Amino acid sequence: MTGPVPELAERAATCADRLRTADSVLLASHIDADGLTSAAVAATALERAGVPFETVFEKQLDEAAVRRMAATDHDTVLFTDFGSGQLDVIAGFEGRGAFVPVIADHHQPADATTTYHLNPLLVGIDGASELSGAGAAYVLARALEADGVDNRDLAALAVVGAVGDMQGGVDGLTGANGGIVAEGVAAGVLGEGTDLAMYGRQTRPLPKLLQYASDVRIPGITGDEAGAVEFLAGLDADLRGDGEWKRWVDLTDDDRRTVASALLKRAVASGVPADRVDDLIGTTYTLTAESEGTELRDVSEFSTLLNATARYERADVGLAVCLGDRGAALERARTLLRNHRRNLSNGLELVKSEGVTVEGNVQWFDAGGRIRETIVGIVAGMALGADGIRRDLPIVAFASVEPSAEGEGPEERKVSARGSHALVREGLDLSAVMREAARSVGGDGGGHDVAAGATIPADERAAFVEAVDRLVGEQLG
Ligand SMILES: [Mn+2]
Structure with missing residues (x-):
């Protein structure tokens, strides 16, 4: 058996052998x-293999976290979705006590080696777009199969993880992820289709579906409730039931085609460029075992629900939902998502009412403690181009960092920067800007060209803004 990613089969088998012989595993x-x-993928596979384990979560795998893990009674620690980047730290603990690390990750490995290491980047597969942490865990889960166990049903969760990490584009998942999709489809847990590429097909009433979809902006519909309602009301299709707007999932195939083709025509007529119009239709993934009209049915909505639990430090809730809890945990997750949306909307209102400070090449605001540092980046992205805030300048947001449980350190500011794809095409790389500007004031940062972050000493804000403004100016020169 070579598994869904043949290049990783040997490493997966080695890691699985170690886990099978462990007395107990800390996941x-x-x-x-x-x-x-x-x-969830790893836990299910360990349980099915009869390996005792306990699960813990960390926001960041730093030395203190690794030290805590090494001090437990478990003889093996299985790291998922992190570990490779901290390999140097982990290797420092290896051999101390009974600490044997097994890593299933997709981030850039640090400069060190270890025996049990499963990572697409070690075999020439792109860890940013072709295999996620959940995908690596899935490869491991397949290698852990024995005695009639079939772990292919876990492909559904692996796909949720990949989409949650923004892997694949409008045309769907490719590379190693594509192999996992194929296994999920074959196992009957995943459906792959071509449909309207908008977020909320399962749960949002039609006007909200169109109004809030922001990947492709359609003038008069995107961000415009009255416009979206007027557009829908003018179509010859059965879009309302019991006086309420239906959701996309409630429509007949004919009515879906009517709405989609009218939307494409409207986009073209409004001057949306042809390649962007194409992006309105894309590859979608459905978890076929979940009920229609729920967040869990659609991989994008499922991953958003999980992120809402994670951002409020309720990993226990998100994990329980992944493991099949459709009662109290799902209810709690939905409440967290509602609160998350309210926090985003309040955050956006705050930025719009207080405005931003415009420098030569960037604009910025400091939310202090009024917007959580875990969501201030999303708010910054939403603010870009909103009423009174320019879209042609990157936006930089500051928020206070909540004091850590470890005790008092120097006061810090969390920084989140967002740009537009148009600015990236002109040369903007916020990852480099955040890293260089933060390092110049004794902090650190990084991320992606269009979205990046940093942490800096609180009293260095002015010097940091000046460095960011200069660096962005050089890139866009
Ligand atoms: Mn990941």
Whole structure:
């Protein structure tokens, strides 16, 4: 059996052998949608293999966290969705006590080696777009199969993790992820289709579906409730039931085609470029075992629900939902998601009412403690181009860092920067900007070209803004 990713088969087998012979495993995972699904995939596979384990989550795998893990009674620590980047730290603990690390991750490995290491980057597969942490955990889960166990049903969670990590584009998942999709489809847990590429097909009433979809902006519909209602009301289709707007999932195939083709025509007529119009239709994934009209049915909505639990430090809730709890944990997750949406909307109102400070090449605001540091980046992205805030300048947001449980350190500011794809095409790389500017004031940062972050000493804000403004100016020169 070579598994869904043949290049990783040998490493997966080696890791699985170690886990099977462990007395007990500490399963440690990252807190986000990919980390939660990674943990759920690994936990299910360990349980089915009869390996005793306990699960813990960490926001960041730093030396203190590794030290805590090494001090437990477990003879093996399985890291999922992190570990590779901290390999140097982990290797430092290896051999101390009974600490044997097994890593299933997709981040850039640090400069050190270890025996049980499963990572797409070690075999020439792109860890950013072709295999997620949950995908690596899935490869491991397949290698852990024995005695009639079939772990292919876990492909559904692996796909939720990949989408949660923004892998694949409008045309769907590719590379190693594609192999996992194929196994999920074959196992009957996953459906792959071509449909309207908008978030909320399962749960949002039609006007909200169209109004809030922001990947492709359609003038007069995107961000415009009255416009979206007027557009829908003018269509010859059965879009209302019992006086309420239906959801996309409630429509007949004919009515879906009517809405989609009218939407494409409207986009073209409004001057949306042809390649962007194409992006309105894309590859979608459905978890076929979940009920229609729920967040769990659609992989994007499922991953958003998980992120809402993770951002409020309720990994236990997200994990329980992944493991099949459709009662109290699902209810709690939905409440967290509602609160999350309210926090985002309040955050956006705050930024719009207080405005931003415009420098030569960037604009910024400091939310202090009024927007959580875990969501201030999302708010910054939403603010870009909102009323009174420019869309042609990157936006930089500051928020206070909640004091850590470890005790008092120097006061810090969390920084989140967001740009537009148009600015990236002109040369913007916020990852480099955040890293260089933060390092110049004794902090650190990084991320992606269009979205990046940093942590800096609180009293260095002015110097940091000046460095960011200069660096962005050089890139966009
Ligand atoms: Mn990940």
